[in-house]
Amino acid sequence: MRKYYFRCTVCNDIHFGVSPPMVCPTCGATRAYVRSDEKEAGVIQGFMAKDEGKTFTASEMSEVFEEFANQQEFVLNPDTERVNLLIEGVVENEKRHGLKYCPCRMTMGKFEEDLALVCPCNFRVQKTWEEKGECWCGLFVKRRDL
Amino acid sequence: MMADKSRLIMFWGRECPHCRIMMPLVERLEREEGVKFQRLEVWHNEENAKKMRALANVIKSACGGFLGTPTFYDSQGDEAICGEQQYEVLREWALAALKMG
Numbered sequence: 527m528r529k530y531y532f533r534c535t536v537c538n539d540i541h542f543g544v545s546p547p548m549v550c551p552t553c554g555a556t557r558a559y560v561r562s563d564e565k566e567a568g569v570i571q572g573f574m575a576k577d578e579g580k581t582f583t584a585s586e587m588s589e590v591f592e593e594f595a596n597q598q599e600f601v602l603n604p605d606t607e608r609v610n611l612l613i614e615g616v617v618e619n620e621k622r623h624g625l626k627y628c629p630c631r632m633t634m635g636k637f638e639e640d641l642a643l644v645c646p647c648n649f650r651v652q653k654t655w656e657e658k659g660e661c662w663c664g665l666f667v668k669r670r671d672l
Numbered sequence: 673m674m675a676d677k678s679r680l681i682m683f684w685g686r687e688c689p690h691c692r693i694m695m696p697l698v699e700r701l702e703r704e705e706g707v708k709f710q711r712l713e714v715w716h717n718e719e720n721a722k723k724m725r726a727l728a729n730v731i732k733s734a735c736g737g738f739l740g741t742p743t744f745y746d747s748q749g750d751e752a753i754c755g756e757q758q759y760e761v762l763r764e765w766a767l768a769a770l771k772m773g
Binding site: 618634653662 | 683690721725
């Protein structure tokens with residue numbers, strides 16, 4: 527049975543298994559895990575350098591984001607041009623800076639603090655989520671049919 | 673209005689959709705009002721990233737706790753506005769900033 531890495535988008539807990547935990551054992555968040563790649567899992571857990579490890583391609587990243595949004599109260603933004611640009615940035619940032627940092631925010635150069643910028647982030651706490659129904663970068667938007 | 677190249681700064685990211693939307697508005701503002709923004713791309717230029725981080729107190733406060741792009745910063749007034757803005761809002765902000773100086 528194939529196992530994957532999964533990351534909790536709230537606390538960055540890493541899980542290695544066939545499927546993601548429904549509830550994060552570290553922070554208690556529900557349905558918060560997104561499929562992760564070797565580099566991200568390794569860098570977050572501290573056993574891999576920023577220039578090591580396999581990363582998702584842009585098309586794999588797109589699948590992962592779709593999979594993450596599946597059966598949630600949000601969807602990927604229907605503006606595909608925006609989504610593709612963001613995916614390009616996320617993939618590029620992981621290659622060059624070690625993690626999938628949000629292309630619409632800058633890191634502080636402090637590892638722990640910058641973990642909050644790893645995409646998908648804990649966007650439900652953002653003001654734009656509350657006010658506009660979208661994460662800061664506009665990658666995920668609230669479903670209108672709920 | 674006198675153009676002061678070093679006065680107003682736009683911190684932006686190459687793969688940031690908000691920045692892509694704001695860029696033509698900044699160009700329009702420059703064309704119509706004669707103001708100038710120094711454009712500093714932060715994700716592909718570490719020196720620019722350092723400049724943005726050095727202004728973290730002001731920028732985080734304007735963005736809601738992080739260094740968001742785009743951020744428009746007035747180096748003389750030490751003030752910033754963050755994120756996608758309506759043209760009129762950016763125009764008012766820039767003109768008010770330059771007037772204060």
